[in-house]
Amino acid sequence: MKKIDSNITWQDITPGGNIYTAGNAKEFKTGSWRSVKPVYISEKCTQCGLCFPVCPDDAIPVNKDQKREDFDYDACKGCGVCAKVCPFKAIEMKEN
């Protein structure tokens, strides 16, 4: 399968838009949809672990020590669910 991007011709694109591989959602930059973005304020964060399970786009990376890191803005659509669940105001929604 040829890499499908906005240069692909109709002769090379897969029929019906089929994707013949798995685990490639990360190649789709849903971050470009965002109009507001969450900003991570690490000083206020207690690493309570409430934010990353509610993220619909897996845009809050968690490291080996089970600690969250800064947002993956390629994936974050700016839905704001994480800011709502944070009890410590460690996530603020700001204009993109």
Next chain:
Amino acid sequence: MKIRERLSGNEAAATAMRQINPDVVAAFPITPSTEIPQYFSSFVSNGKVDTEFVAVESEHSAMSACIGAEAAGARAMTATSANGMSLMWEMLYIASSLRLPIVMSLVNRAVSGPLNIHNDHSDAMGARDSGWIQIFSENNQEVYDNLLMAHRIAENKKVLLPVMICQDGFITSHAIENIEIEDDETVKKFVGEYHPEHYLLNDKEPIAIGPLDLQAYLFEHKRQQAQAMVEAKQVILDVAKDFEKLTGRKYGFIEEYKMEDAEIAVICMNSTAGTAKHTVNNLREKGIKAGVIKVRVFRPFPAETIANAIKNLKAVAILDKADGLNAVGGPLFTDVTSGMLINGVHVPAISYIYGIGGRDTTEEDITEVFTNLEEIVKTGKVDRPYRYLGVRGEK
């Protein structure tokens, strides 16, 4: 081995489906196609087929189930009519754009309203730009034959488009005619097994079907679909050639009847072709050089073939069993005339809307069309190209 039978059009369709023995049939009853799933479900109950019969709750679900089955890698079929197909509308486009070779029996009926359950072609004509291959059948034999050819066309790698096999509601669907069918083994061998290249149940290749397709991609997919429809033309002819070798019955895009020396002709589809041929036989006895062109394959549209077939005529009438409601003429008329223009053929042409809502179309009606064509030849004038046949109040 050939078997002489007598079957209605719906029985012929159900018999073809039994012999094809698809993996899945999902259908919802609607007049006049109801008998097809009814007969087929009895084949399932009696163990004549090993098909999974899905008794769905609507036609939208029927087409959705067929789409799911085909995407999974199965061969799926359905049957419907008129408003049933209207309810499938959204899914018709999903089926063709996802390139799923579903085969549907469409028993043509007027799309309401006001409410009508009888034959015209408004259902099929409404779906003419939905990306489905559309093949029309004059009689029960053609219903059977067209269905046997359908999967080989639809599943061809160059095509991968769904196919609808049309027949006239009640006129052929409920009329019992003599028919020649092939034995089960012969059909099985002709239709062949379905081995899709990519399918959801293939655990060696996890795939996604029907993903989001925005501004950067949908145009390319539509262009690809358009190409598949172009490629389908040769595939339809190739499959017909193989079918002829097997059965002796010959099919093309169109059937030309007494066209060699014809000066005037009608172009029509489905069962009306039979009435028109009969009329032409009688007119020929009176020395009138009349002919008939029956359009068998409507999508892809054989514009060049039709233009060539009529280029030597002095006048032609195109009979539509569905009104275009476009202030121009019927859908077959507008396709034929634009095909004439781009192929450099100029013949005086008129559109006749006829048979709407199951209105009978008789030999007298077709004779009237030929009489009017003779008048056009005599005067060289087409004053009203958009005409009606058999509606009260029309001069």
